[in-house]
Amino acid sequence: MNIIKNIHDWLFSIMPEGVANIVEMVLIGVAYLTFFAIAGLFLVLMERRVAAWFQLRIGPNRVGYQGLLQTMADALKLVSKELTGTVKADKFLYNLAPYFVIISALMALAVMPFTQEIQAFDINIGIFFLIAISSIGVIGILLGGWASNNKFALIGAMRSGVQTISYELSIGLSLLTMILMTGSLQLSEIVTVQKSGWLIIQGHIPAVIAFMIYMIAGTAETNRAPFDMVEAESELGAGFHTEYSGMKFAYFFLAEFINMFIIAAIATTIFFGAWLSPFGITESIPWLGVFWFMGKTLILVFLMMWFRWTFPRLRVDQLLTLEWKYLLPINLVNIVIMALIVWLNLTIKF
Incomplete structure (x- = not known):
């Protein structure tokens, strides 16, 4: 993607090659950690929705629009426990x-x-x-x-x-x-x-x-x-x-x-x-x-x-x-x- 190449070129243009490589690896790590968290929360919600559908139940539908924030609320609960x-x-x-x-x-x-x-x-x-x-x-x-x-x-x-x-x-x-x-x-x-x-x-x-x-x-x-x-x-x-x-x-x-x-x-x-x-x-x-x-x-x-x-x-x-x-x-x-x-x-x- 052009945006990824642009970020790569920009990093190498404003800092030494060694530092740019480290910064790039950190950014990639943060991106994957963010995806890890978001995908996990989405899949938990998907699981609960699919389970409700198969069992003829409603499933989570209170927190956020159609229950979209339910897993976020569960994550905050686990963090505070x-x-x-x-x-x-x-x-x-x-x-x-x-x-x-x-x-x-x-x-x-x-x-x-x-x-x-x-x-x-x-x-x-x-x-x-x-x-x-x-x-x-x-x-x-x-x-x-x-x-x-x-x-x-x-x-x-x-x-x-x-x-x-x-x-x-x-x-x-x-x-x-x-x-x-x-x-x-x-x-x-x-x-x-x-x-x-x-x-x-x-x-x-x-x-x-x-x-x-x-x-x-x-x-x-x-x-x-x-x-x-x-x-x-x-x-x-x-x-x-x-x-x-x-x-x-x-x-x-x-x-x-x-x-x-x-x-x-x-x-x-x-x-x-x-x-x-x-x-x-x-x-x-x-x-x-x-x-x-x-x-x-x-x-x-x-x-x-x-x-x-x-x-x-x-x-x-x-x-x-x-x-x-x-x-x-x-x-x-x-x-x-x-x-x-x-x-x-x-x-x-x-």
Whole structure:
């Protein structure tokens, strides 16, 4: 975008190169933190609205126009609440845990290609980076559950470790299926390949299967219902964050919604062309790419919310059976089929 280039040129014209680089990085960090907060609040409101719609309720409609400021009021309430904790908790790890979850989500956001110009960190191992970073978030959950010195929190944390390790396999293999088509781990190059057609269309049936497995595994990775064994309220109180309150609880709560956005954003980038319009108009009007990217991502977020209010929670054994006996074997066969399609050059070209 011209405005971004103008800011870059202006900074380098009024200060030394080293200082300008630091200022630029700070501005980018502030922009992403602002987006993190606003997106989190919006997704919480969206969740409550979608839940009300599915359950034939009204939902929040008092604070602000049509309840638009309800999540802002909730955030102010959490900021003003007292931070409590158990006497026997490991104070250092207890306080450190929420930041693992928040920082891992922010690092994942940095490589998202909102448009061709708006991408803070475009590296040649983008997909590998995302898979690696997603593993860091679970450390915060494990630390929080263990350091709380609460049996319900510990059970929730252990479930999180088992669930994340299991379903990361399906996420990685489904993404690997699509990488076979593009021959690159760099997100910007994967988007460029899709200028001739979205990968979910180019890749025939294996691409559709990979997308379906990715969405199921991604929902489990974010601890969303029907895979919310980590914080099963009817069994564990609040699960791994039972002993958290105030802003520390808000960090965990906010990170769940941002992680849901990230899972949907990765699917948008890999399967649906990221910021590319199906009509080709983003090439002539670049700023429209942001709306296409956000629109596709929010549709997939809605799909994940739809899962929550449609399917009942699985038992732990059912959750692991689904991954190890069904999704993983299907994924392995799917990769072989995709490899054959690529080898025989059968991908659809527009």
